[in-house]
Amino acid sequence: MLCAALLSLSFAAVADDVQDASKLLKAGQHQQALERVNKVLAAKPKDAQARFLKGLIFAEQGNTREATEIFLALTKDYPDLPEPYNNLAVIYASQGQYDKARGALEQSIRTHPSYATAYENLGDVYAKLASQAYDKALQIDSANPGAKNKLALVRDLVGGTGPVKPVVVAGAPAPGPAAATAPAKEPAKPTVAVAAADPKPAPAAEKPAARPSNVEVLETVNAWAKAWSSRNVDAYLAFYAKDFKTPAGEARADWEQSRRQRIGAPKSIVVTIEAPKVSLAGDVQASVSFRQSYRSDVIKSTSTAKTLVLSKASGRWLIQQERVGN
Amino acid sequence: MISLPGAPGRVLAALLLLASPALAAGPEKALSGVLEAIESKRPDLAMQRVEALIAVHPNFRLAHLIRGDLLLARARPLETFGNVPKTVPREKVEDLRAEALLRLRAVRDRPNGGQLPRYVLQLHAEQRHVLVVDSRRSRLYVFENVGGRPQFVADYYVTLGKNGVEKTREGDQKTPIGVYHVTANLPRQKLTDFYGAGAFPINYPNAWDKRLGRNGHGIWLHGTPSDTYSRPPRASDGCIVLANADLEAVGRTLQVGLTPVIITDEVEWAAADAVEAERKALAATVEAWRGDWESRDTAKYLAHYAARFHSGDQNLAEWSEHKRNVNASKSWIKVGVSRVSMLQYPRERFVVVSFDQDYRSSNLSNVMRKRQYWIKDGGRWRILYEGGA
Numbered sequence: 269m270l271c272a273a274l275l276s277l278s279f280a281a282v283a284d285d286v287q288d289a290s291k292l293l294k295a296g297q298h299q300q301a302l303e304r305v306n307k308v309l310a311a312k313p314k315d316a317q318a319r320f321l322k323g324l325i326f327a328e329q330g331n332t333r334e335a336t337e338i339f340l341a342l343t344k345d346y347p348d349l350p351e352p353y354n355n356l357a358v359i360y361a362s363q364g365q366y367d368k369a370r371g372a373l374e375q376s377i378r379t380h381p382s383y384a385t386a387y388e389n390l391g392d393v394y395a396k397l398a399s400q401a402y403d404k405a406l407q408i409d410s411a412n413p414g415a416k417n418k419l420a421l422v423r424d425l426v427g428g429t430g431p432v433k434p435v436v437v438a439g440a441p442a443p444g445p446a447a448a449t450a451p452a453k454e455p456a457k458p459t460v461a462v463a464a465a466d467p468k469p470a471p472a473a474e475k476p477a478a479r480p481s482n483v484e485v486l487e488t489v490n491a492w493a494k495a496w497s498s499r500n501v502d503a504y505l506a507f508y509a510k511d512f513k514t515p516a517g518e519a520r521a522d523w524e525q526s527r528r529q530r531i532g533a534p535k536s537i538v539v540t541i542e543a544p545k546v547s548l549a550g551d552v553q554a555s556v557s558f559r560q561s562y563r564s565d566v567i568k569s570t571s572t573a574k575t576l577v578l579s580k581a582s583g584r585w586l587i588q589q590e591r592v593g594n
Numbered sequence: 595m596i597s598l599p600g601a602p603g604r605v606l607a608a609l610l611l612l613a614s615p616a617l618a619a620g621p622e623k624a625l626s627g628v629l630e631a632i633e634s635k636r637p638d639l640a641m642q643r644v645e646a647l648i649a650v651h652p653n654f655r656l657a658h659l660i661r662g663d664l665l666l667a668r669a670r671p672l673e674t675f676g677n678v679p680k681t682v683p684r685e686k687v688e689d690l691r692a693e694a695l696l697r698l699r700a701v702r703d704r705p706n707g708g709q710l711p712r713y714v715l716q717l718h719a720e721q722r723h724v725l726v727v728d729s730r731r732s733r734l735y736v737f738e739n740v741g742g743r744p745q746f747v748a749d750y751y752v753t754l755g756k757n758g759v760e761k762t763r764e765g766d767q768k769t770p771i772g773v774y775h776v777t778a779n780l781p782r783q784k785l786t787d788f789y790g791a792g793a794f795p796i797n798y799p800n801a802w803d804k805r806l807g808r809n810g811h812g813i814w815l816h817g818t819p820s821d822t823y824s825r826p827p828r829a830s831d832g833c834i835v836l837a838n839a840d841l842e843a844v845g846r847t848l849q850v851g852l853t854p855v856i857i858t859d860e861v862e863w864a865a866a867d868a869v870e871a872e873r874k875a876l877a878a879t880v881e882a883w884r885g886d887w888e889s890r891d892t893a894k895y896l897a898h899y900a901a902r903f904h905s906g907d908q909n910l911a912e913w914s915e916h917k918r919n920v921n922a923s924k925s926w927i928k929v930g931v932s933r934v935s936m937l938q939y940p941r942e943r944f945v946v947v948s949f950d951q952d953y954r955s956s957n958l959s960n961v962m963r964k965r966q967y968w969i970k971d972g973g974r975w976r977i978l979y980e981g982g983a
Contacts, residue, residue: 394669401662402678405655406686407822 286317293321298329316346323355332359343375350376350383357386361393366400369393382497384540384561482546485554485578488585492576493539493560501531509579509586534564552580620840621651621823622697622751628660629698640664654823656697659690689826696732696827697751705735705746705863712864713773713856714744715873715936715945723847724854724937727752727834728861729759729769732827734834735861736847743870750844753825753835759859761798764810767831770798773937773946774855776815776848790817791838794848796855801981802939802967805904815855817841858940876936876945876968879975884929892921900969900976925956944969948983 285308292301302325308318319338326335336359342352353376360369370393376386402408488507495503505524514523531537544558560574577589624647631640644661648654659676666677675694676687711726717739724744726735734752737744754769755761761770774796782792793816799808810832817838818825824837834857836844847853879898886895896914903910921927930952937946944967951964965983968975 391669394665398662398666398669398677399679401658401665402682405659405662405676405690406678406682407655408682 286315286321289318289321289325293325293328298325301325314345316342316349320352323352327355327359332363335359343372347375348379350380350386353379354383354386354389357389357393361389361396366393366397370397382494382538382540384542387540388542481548481551481554481580484580485546485548485556485585486544488578489541489544489556489558489576492587493541496531496539497537499531499534499537501528504531507587509581509588512587513589515590534566537562537564554578554580554585620750621647621654621657622701624650625656625660625694625697626701628657632664637664637667651823653821656690656693656824659687660694689829692827693732693751693824699731700733700749700751703731705749707746708866709863710744710866710869711735711737711856711858712862712869712872713858713938713940714854715869715876715938716742716934717744717854718742718933718935718949720849720933721852721854721935722849723747724856725844725847726861727754727769727855727857729754729771729858730860734836734844736844738847743866747847748843750836750840751824753827753829753833755830755832756828758828759857761810761813761832762806762808765831766810769830769832769834769857770803770808770813771857771859771940772798772800772802773939774798774800774813774857776850776853776855779845779848779850780814782817785816788819789814790819791841792817792845794845794850801965801979802942805979815841815844854935854937856937856940862940872938873936876947876975877934879968880931880934880936880947880949883977884931887929888927890921890924890927892918895921898977899980900971900978903976903978903980905980923957927956928952928954930954939967942969944978 285304289301289304289308292298292304302322305318305322305325308315309322312318319342323335323338323342326332326338336356339352339356339359342349343356346352353372357369357372357376360366360372370390373386373390373393377383377390380386492504492507495507505527512520514520538561540561542559542561544556547555547557549555555575555577557573557575559571561571563570572592575589575591576587577591578585579588580586624643628640628643628647631637631643641661641664644657644664647657648661651657659678663672663675663677666672676691678687713726714724714737717724719739719742721739723739724737726737727733728735732752732754733749735749736747738747739745756767759769759771761768776794777797778795780789780793780795782790785793793814795812795814798813799810813832813834815834815836818835818841825835829835834855883895883898886898889895896917899910899913901910903913905913908916930950932950932952934947934949938944939946947966947968949964950961952961953959963983965979965981966977967979969978970976
């Protein structure tokens with residue numbers, strides 16, 4: 269326990285350095301960011317978050333060889349983390365190695381079946397592979413550089429208080445310190461988005477004791493989507509507050525009944541949450557707007573803008589309202 | 595999750611209906627296996643199969659097209675078979691769609707043992723094979739000579755002229771229809787890459803073509819350039835183009851000057867019995883013609899010739915006068931006929947009869963290869979043309 273406590277203490281310093289490095293990276297000060305990350309790694313060579321950040325720095329600098337090495341090593345050390353696979357895929361795609369990109373993304377999805385970034389990227393990679401296949405079919409030489417995917421690192425992946433996922437994913441492991449009030453993505457959406465998530469596989473001892481509310485809210489929304497995706501109706505319904513405002517004003521029991529039917533009927537459901545924005549109103553009220561993609565074996569695919577209003581009671585965030593639209 | 599809904603689904607289902615009894619060997623069988631997997635909603639299996647096909651034929655463009663569809667279907671729903679970007683010229687995709695349909699149709703339409711192309715009445719002993727081309731099916735059938743009768747061996751996808759068949763003019767980019775034979779074997783080393791594994795010129799324009807004033811030249815059977823496994827169904831300047839492996843396989847059956855190449859718009863198949871009855875009737879008539887010539891009964895002999903007969907620049911009257919003069923000067927004639935082949939000319943009602951003629955008489959003897967066109971004229975077989983072969 270002493271050990272854990274010590275680790276926890278040292279983590280605070282480490283986390284600060286990693287956050288500083290993230291800020292420096294965001295400011296375009298790659299060299300300084302690298303120095304800071306190296307400092308962390310000198311003390312904790314295995315630190316996944318620092319290594320991940322270092323990979324991002326290299327990737328942004330165009331040092332794809334070293335970035336690849338780092339992300340590859342991360343996939344070996346933490347095979348359950350989807351983000352390093354995803355970023356590897358982005359690098360492969362930028363080199364036109366779409367088959368390798370596809371393999372990496374499929375790994376990413378294997379570990380996290382509802383990882384939206386990887387799905388989105390995989391869609392792009394499949395389309396790219398299809399285009400290559402069509403080129404062969406039609407004997408078109410599409411070696412024009414414009415057709416190649418660019419490695420486009422999302423600039424705001426390092427938020428004020430720490431790394432932020434540009435895309436939050438149902439079922440993904442909740443990252444550590446993260447500012448979810450992120451100012452959204454760059455206006456120009458990259459062809460393949462880099463997951464900038466904090467790949468935190470860290471042992472429990474490394475988890476900070478208290479997390480910002482926005483992180484808690486995001487975790488709640490992720491878990492809600494995960495329960496929905498796994499068609500665990502009881503767990504899903506448990507995310508709704510007692511005073512939840514049913515969409516059509518129907519009785520709670522009637523609403524629950526219809527939800528049970530809707531969620532129980534399909535053989536598979538995949539709900540993914542993209543581009544969430546958290547607004548906090550005090551410590552116990554929050555609203556999250558996001559893009560919800562829904563797929564099931566019955567319904568091919570829908571994408572809806574959704575807003576959840578949550579309130580915190582007895583240490584848990586619960587859904588009070590669920591609206592379509594922002 | 596991955597499906598091929600809507601139009602492409604229907605297209606593929608339609609293709610599959612064509613493909614059901616998968617008896618064909620070669621890429622067609624593999625291709626129909628891919629579509630069966632798609633139809634049974636097993637896209638991963640379809641992907642495995644198409645990738646296996648590409649591993650064997652890396653330049654098989656149609657396989658790449660289907661692989662493109664299978665990949666794209668993972669990213670978004672397909673709108674059509676061959677869901678290439680809208681910027682691609684339509685005809686490029688249409689070519690591949692046409693090839694797909696023809697190849698899959700070949701899987702369904704297998705030649706069956708009881709049916710024969712009605713053109714091949716008789717082959718002579720040295721002709722080991724005969725080729726029959728079906729333009730509408732873009733297919734070349736190889737038959738082996740078994741006791742003078744054709745027996746199906748194999749069939750192949752072929753590319754024909756851009757503008758179809760019935761060549762009449764130089765540069766019309768059409769493939770001729772008729773009975774031809776290969777005249778040479780040009781090995782790969784003597785050719786550019788465009789001709790692939792080799793080439794076998796045929797004797798277009800033949801005597802009949804020339805009589806009709808048809809011109810042009812250089813109609814070959816040949817292979818495919820190295821950058822593609824096959825070419826679209828209608829793409830050549832009139833040549834018959836095969837995949838290189840197929841050309842090599844067909845090439846092994848070809849005998850220069852001997853192997854007939856019968857090019858049709860659409861092969862007419864007939865029951866083997868009916869073909870045999872036709873052969874017997876014509877063989878008996880040819881034998882009667884031979885006997886009547888030997889008998890020196892010139893009127894009886896000339897009765898075998900049609901009113902529209904010609905030979906070189908002689909018409910029937912000139913021919914008759916010549917024969918009457920010649921026959922009158924002889925005290926005896928012996929005519930031997932051997933190595934007889936009898937091939938029905940597509941689109942025409944005549945049969946090309948070729949044979950070795952061993953002619954002996956009281957004042958002249960010669961041995962020649964002779965060719966006659968026999969036509970049914972008023973219910974009777976008569977000679978339309980006669981000349982050296």
